[in-house]
Amino acid sequence: MASGDRKMVPAAPGEHGTVPPVFEPRFQDTFEQLLRWRRDVRHFDPTPLDAGLVERILDAACLSPSVGNSQPWRFVSVEAPATRAAITANFERANADALAGYSGARAERYATLKLSGLRDAPTHLAVFCDESTEQGHGLGKATMPETLRYSAVLAVHTLWLAARSHGIGVGWVSILDPHAAARTLAVPEHWALVAYLCIGRPLSDSDTPELERLGWQDRTARCRQVLRR
Numbered sequence: 100m101a102s103g104d105r106k107m108v109p110a111a112p113g114e115h116g117t118v119p120p121v122f123e124p125r126f127q128d129t130f131e132q133l134l135r136w137r138r139d140v141r142h143f144d145p146t147p148l149d150a151g152l153v154e155r156i157l158d159a160a161c162l163s164p165s166v167g168n169s170q171p172w173r174f175v176s177v178e179a180p181a182t183r184a185a186i187t188a189n190f191e192r193a194n195a196d197a198l199a200g201y202s203g204a205r206a207e208r209y210a211t212l213k214l215s216g217l218r219d220a221p222t223h224l225a226v227f228c229d230e231s232t233e234q235g236h237g238l239g240k241a242t243m244p245e246t247l248r249y250s251a252v253l254a255v256h257t258l259w260l261a262a263r264s265h266g267i268g269v270g271w272v273s274i275l276d277p278h279a280a281a282r283t284l285a286v287p288e289h290w291a292l293v294a295y296l297c298i299g300r301p302l303s304d305s306d307t308p309e310l311e312r313l314g315w316q317d318r319t320a321r322c323r324q325v326l327r328r
């Protein structure tokens with residue numbers, strides 16, 4: 100049956116008496132555009148973001164799915180200049196180590212990449228996974244404990260899309276010593292760093308990943324393949 104032939108399920112009030120929305124084809128197209136234009140951003144306008152907007156994006160992130168409904172994501176807004184400087188120094192050390200792992204033309208190309216917007220992004224947000232959370236009562240944890248961190252990753256992705264829907268760019272920085280970053284941010288010891296995010300208005304938009312535009316790595320058709328068993 101073609102999707103256009105599908106019978107619509109009539110809207111029924113939800114748990115709180117709200118009527119479920121109907122996502123029209125026009126919204127579906129717009130949502131696909133959001134996915135196409137999301138981008139990892141490394142070049143930011145340093146103008147501070149409206150605090151209410153950041154709160155709204157965080158609220159959206161908290162709607163993410165999580166194993167056992169554990170909601171293990173924990174957010175740290177990194178604001179103090181000295182703390183940001185320590186994170187930036189951490190990135191620069193890790194990036195130099197990463198560069199040393201390449202040789203020849205690949206090393207030359209790596210050296211030209213801009214792999215963080217730490218110096219310009221007006222908002223820095225560290226996302227941790229609380230590995231000792233009691234929420235969710237351990238459901239799913241016995242067989243796949245890593246699903247707790249996957250849940251925090253989903254919160255990052257939701258935040259990423261929500262931000263982009265407001266014209267805000269997000270850049271994920273993983274070239275960091277996570278333990279040193281956790282010490283710098285003085286978080287509880289059972290919090291594991293999942294993502295360090297640079298957030299702000301992007302200097303430009305594109306429908307093509309920057310690493311693709313710079314010839315580092317294309318999107319490949321291979322990843323779209325589905326094995327059938």
Ligand SMILES: Cc1cc2nc3c(=O)[nH]c(=O)nc-3n(C[C@H](O)[C@H](O)[C@H](O)COP(=O)(O)O)c2cc1C
Binds near residue numbers: 139140
């Ligand atoms: C888990 C993860 C870690 C990443 N770490 C970095 C990073 O340290 N520095 C960086 O510039 N981009 C980082 N990225 C962004 C990727 O390079 C980017 O998602 C990829 O090139 C595709 O581009 P797009 O996000 O614009 O589609 C990371 C992305 C993910 C999902």
